Amino acid sequence: MSEIPADLKYSKSHEWVREEGGMITVGITDHAQELLGDIVFVELPEVGGEIDLDGECGVIESVKAASDLYAPMAGEIVEVNEALADSPESINETPYDAWVFRIKPTSSDALEQLLDAAAYTEVVEAE
Amino acid sequence: MAELKKTVLNETHHQAGARMVDFSGWEMPLNYGSQVDEHHQVREKAGMFDVSHMVVTDLFGTDSKSYLQRLLANDVARLKSPGKALYSCMLNEQGGVIDDLIIYWMGDDRYRIVTNAATRTVDLAWMQQQLSGLDAQLLEQPEVAMVAVQGPEAREAVLGWLSESSREIVELLERFFAVEVKEGFIARTGYTGEDGFEVMLDAADAVSFWQAMVATGVFPCGLGARDTLRLEAGMMLYGSDMDTDTTPLESALGWTLALEPGDRDFIGRGRLEQQKNEGVKRKLVGLLLEGKGVMRSHQKLLVGDREVGEITSGGFSPTLNRSIAIARIAADIVEGCEVEMRGRRIPVLIGRPLFVRDGKPVNI
Incomplete structure (x- = not known):
């Protein structure tokens, strides 16, 4: 069973979300990296771009497949993890440290729409 | 099942x-x-x-x-x-x-x-x-x-x-x-x-x-x-790089055909000789992606508006740390072309299908 930290929020499309001081940090879950296999390339969204809820914002390519990243909340992309360009495998190694991008959300209550760890566990188990 | x-x-x-x-x-x-x-x-x-x-x-x-x-x-x-x-x-x-x-x-x-x-x-x-x-x-x-x-x-x-x-x-x-x-x-x-x-x-x-x-x-x-x-x-995979619709001449496997002696009547020989005489229209090549991303099977290859071929095996090369592929393309294409990946076109280099031998990269 993959790791699902209790203090994070999740999307059905397997992104994790951490809220810190009004900003949210987004990565992909342990379950997602396991399904993808070795990650070899990450295409990051553009800093400054406005993104809608569930909008495409990047691509993760593994040895197996390419997988789109979706924005778990609407807002502005304020930062991306440039280190992933050189070490995309860090997502496999430490999926909850290897964040991909940060969003300044348009609405502060959007976080409530996301899944908590228990609800996300159900999503994973149903697959 | x-x-x-x-x-x-x-x-x-x-x-x-x-x-x-x-x-x-x-x-x-x-x-x-x-x-x-x-x-x-x-x-x-x-x-x-x-x-x-x-x-x-x-x-x-x-x-x-x-x-x-x-x-x-x-x-x-x-x-x-x-x-x-x-x-x-x-x-x-x-x-x-x-x-x-x-x-x-x-x-x-x-x-x-x-x-x-x-x-x-x-x-x-x-x-x-x-x-x-x-x-x-x-x-x-x-x-x-x-x-x-x-x-x-x-x-x-x-x-x-x-x-x-x-x-x-x-x-x-x-x-x-x-x-x-x-x-x-x-x-x-x-x-x-x-x-x-x-x-x-x-x-x-x-x-x-x-x-x-x-x-x-x-x-x-x-x-x-x-x-x-x-x-x-650069080793071919049956079902991906060749199958019953392709001949060895279209699959970079000409070296595995023994056409001499000429009187050895192996199955398929007639068609191979005919294809040699008419000219082989497609060939199997190696591709190196000149950019980020990973080439995948069945992606299309283009030169301008002309579709010139398709990837038969694509992937990421851990030894070269970039994407490589084997592709079947029109015989007249010798230099570069572009691969269509997820709605975008990225240039590729064309060479023989051999990238690594005995642990060492081979220049394409």
């Missing part, structure tokens, strides 16, 4: 935490954690693959040689010393590839043939059909397990496992030769571009052999690494 077939090593793979997948009806390991790590182990040290799903068939009888000279596009007359291996395509009358195979001449009128698991039923029926009227017999060997131990340290590992008397014999084995010793059938062949052995042994001995290899530091590897290794080595 029918239950998946299992090799004798199935439980061993599960115990090692392998991620298992359905590979043409067999439950086989995709990886044991990281397929990229497994890939590097084979290039730098030694890795091993359970390939017991492959089909081992022995042939014997006084007409064996003439049978093979009709069945195969390559010529077993090229096998001058016992134990020598030959790579060949088996063609239909239209010159299409039914399967590719390795055949070992074991002396006198005895041969061992290794064919693909995915095409087992079709292959065996075809091979049987061509036997008609000849003094030759095919005997499938389902009780033979096969483990490929590959990499610069692979030979040492296998030699260390053999008894002294066998080791003295196997040590002298040259590349692309096989020998029968009391432990099994040991062939210095493989599908990775590295030195090593393919060890065929009684299924009852396979688990202890596997464990002995693990104990000497040989890394278990899955089909994922096997695919990236063979792709880097």
Whole structure:
């Protein structure tokens, strides 16, 4: 069973979300990296771009497949993890440290729409 | 759905935490954690693959040689010393590839043939059909397990496992030769571009052999690494890079065709000669992506508005740390083209399909 930290929020499309001081940090879950296999390339969204809820914002390519990243909340992309360009495998190694991008959300209550760890566990188990 | 077939090593793979997948009806390991790590182990040290799903068939009888000279596009007359291996395509009358195979001449009128698991039923029926009227017999060997131990340290590992008397014999084995010793059938062949052995042994001995290899530091590897290794080595995959709709001339396999002597009437010969005379319109090439991303099978290749071909095997090369592919394109395209990936066009370099050999990058 993959790791699902209790203090994070999740999307059905397997992104994790951490809220810190009004900003949210987004990565992909342990379950997602396991399904993808070795990650070899990450295409990051553009800093400054406005993104809608569930909008495409990047691509993760593994040895197996390419997988789109979706924005778990609407807002502005304020930062991306440039280190992933050189070490995309860090997502496999430490999926909850290897964040991909940060969003300044348009609405502060959007976080409530996301899944908590228990609800996300159900999503994973149903697959 | 029918239950998946299992090799004798199935439980061993599960115990090692392998991620298992359905590979043409067999439950086989995709990886044991990281397929990229497994890939590097084979290039730098030694890795091993359970390939017991492959089909081992022995042939014997006084007409064996003439049978093979009709069945195969390559010529077993090229096998001058016992134990020598030959790579060949088996063609239909239209010159299409039914399967590719390795055949070992074991002396006198005895041969061992290794064919693909995915095409087992079709292959065996075809091979049987061509036997008609000849003094030759095919005997499938389902009780033979096969483990490929590959990499610069692979030979040492296998030699260390053999008894002294066998080791003295196997040590002298040259590349692309096989020998029968009391432990099994040991062939210095493989599908990775590295030195090593393919060890065929009684299924009852396979688990202890596997464990002995693990104990000497040989890394278990899955089909994922096997695919990236063979792709880097420019080795074709049946069903992806060639099939019954393509001839060897369209698949960079002209070197495996023995058109001389001209009176050897092998199946498919007529169509190959016709295609040579008319000019071969498509060819198989190697591609290097000049940008980020990963090329995948079936992506389209373009020059301007003209669609010139399609990727047959694409992926990420751990050795080169970039995306490589094998593609079938129009014969007149020699320089670059573009690949359409996820709605975008990215330039690619075209060269021969060979990227890595004996651990070293090859300039495309």
